[in-house]
Amino acid sequence: MNTSDDERGPSPSDFSEDLGERLENAPADERVYRTALELYTPTRVVEVAERADCSKNSARRHLRRLADIGVLTRVTENPETFERNESYFEWRRLNRLSELDDDEYRDRLGELLSEDEAYRETYDVETPDEIDPLEYGEYGDVETVWLDLNNWAAVRREIRDLRRSRQDNPVGEGVA
Amino acid sequence: MNGQHDRTPNRALLRELASLLASESWVDNTTVFPVNRPDSIVISLERQYYPHKYVSEAYIEVQSYTNGDFHISYVEDHHGERWLCRWDRHDSEDYTRDHFHAPPEARHEDGENREYPTSVWRVISRVVAPWVYERMGAVWDEFDS
Numbered sequence: 498m499n500t501s502d503d504e505r506g507p508s509p510s511d512f513s514e515d516l517g518e519r520l521e522n523a524p525a526d527e528r529v530y531r532t533a534l535e536l537y538t539p540t541r542v543v544e545v546a547e548r549a550d551c552s553k554n555s556a557r558r559h560l561r562r563l564a565d566i567g568v569l570t571r572v573t574e575n576p577e578t579f580e581r582n583e584s585y586f587e588w589r590r591l592n593r594l595s596e597l598d599d600d601e602y603r604d605r606l607g608e609l610l611s612e613d614e615a616y617r618e619t620y621d622v623e624t625p626d627e628i629d630p631l632e633y634g635e636y637g638d639v640e641t642v643w644l645d646l647n648n649w650a651a652v653r654r655e656i657r658d659l660r661r662s663r664q665d666n667p668v669g670e671g672v673a
Numbered sequence: 674m675n676g677q678h679d680r681t682p683n684r685a686l687l688r689e690l691a692s693l694l695a696s697e698s699w700v701d702n703t704t705v706f707p708v709n710r711p712d713s714i715v716i717s718l719e720r721q722y723y724p725h726k727y728v729s730e731a732y733i734e735v736q737s738y739t740n741g742d743f744h745i746s747y748v749e750d751h752h753g754e755r756w757l758c759r760w761d762r763h764d765s766e767d768y769t770r771d772h773f774h775a776p777p778e779a780r781h782e783d784g785e786n787r788e789y790p791t792s793v794w795r796v797i798s799r800v801v802a803p804w805v806y807e808r809m810g811a812v813w814d815e816f817d818s
Contacts, residue, residue, distance in 0.1 A: 498719075502724045502725055502726055504721075505720075505721050505722070505723065505724060505725065505812070506721070506722070506736075507809045507810045507812075507813050508698070508699055508719075508721055508722050508806060508809055511803070511806050512698055512699045512806060513799075513802035513803040513805070513806050514803065515697075515698075515800065516797070516802050517798040517799065517802075519693070520693075520794055520795075522807060529687075529718075529759070530689075531689060531792075531794055532792065534683065534686040534689065535686065535792055535793065536682075537739055537741050538738065545730055548791065550694050550791055577717040581739070583681070583739065583767060583813045586685055586739075590684060602744075605708055608709075609711070610707060612708065612709055614762070624788070625678050626678065638778075638780040638782075639780055639781045640780070640781035641779075641780070644679060644744065647678050647680075647712070648710060648711075648712065648810075649678075650678030650679070651682070651710075651711045651712040652701075652709075652711055654711070655711040
């Protein structure tokens with residue numbers, strides 16, 4: 498860890514080119530899957546083919562398979578369009594949370610609750626929504642404050658989802 | 674930036690991205706949804722590529738949401754003082770949806786309008802990674818001068 502600066506130095510080659518090549522040279526099903534994860538609105542096969550850099554037939558085949566297993570929804574048939582199936586991703590998340598063992602669950606929940614507590618002290622309100630965007634500037638740079646409050650909201654969402662995953666939702670613990 | 678905090682993170686994409694980057698030579702390790710940043714993946718960058726006396730650690734934090742928004746921050750820790758910038762895609766009253774907050778502080782007023790590729794994968798490989806490579810070289814120049 499404590500290598501002296503003499504033994505250190507900048508990257509010997511441009512790693513960004515290698516990363517670009519790794520993405521472009523990945524198998525077509527992986528490229529289509531990566532693209533599928535970003536289909537926030539109904540998208541035509543031809544556009545997916547272009548973004549994943551594969552043939553239309555190949556894109557269609559992989560998209561249909563992703564729709565079969567529930568990752569995507571086929572929105573229209575002619576022309577064929579696909580978008581993310583948000584309920585699948587929601588299910589996957591709750592499923593993952595429910596697989597935590599009791600210790601992992603308790604540890605994570607405990608740490609999240611102390612994060613939540615620290616935010617309440619910092620901003621002196623109970624929830625991030627109580628702060629008017631027009632007041633962000635009073636706490637520092639407006640956008641940094643917005644992002645910080647976003648993170649606080651994320652902490653609270655995680656607490657809620659964790660509890661939901663255990664049907665453990667005691668009354669009066671602050672986060673509903 | 675309208676005071677709403679109800680965006681849904683694109684966790685599947687973030688996990689996939691973290692696992693892709695974990696095996697990159699310039700990445701030291703990746704953390705998925707750390708407890709203090711539950712919407713983010715944190716990509717710690719290879720320490721060998723930075724002069725330790727100047728930069729104690731450097732990392733990239735990525736947030737991606739199902740409304741298409743993203744925030745990609747690059748942060749250097751100069752032994753307690755943060756040097757950072759951020760690539761953003763979100764609605765803004767002052768900038769285009771795609772914009773960049775310039776270093777060293779990445780404040781709101783440091784924004785510059787940009788236009789990024791549609792896909793976050795390409796934003797990372799074509800915008801962020803080349804920038805980081807350049808920056809790693811520049812850091813040595815700053816350190817030596």
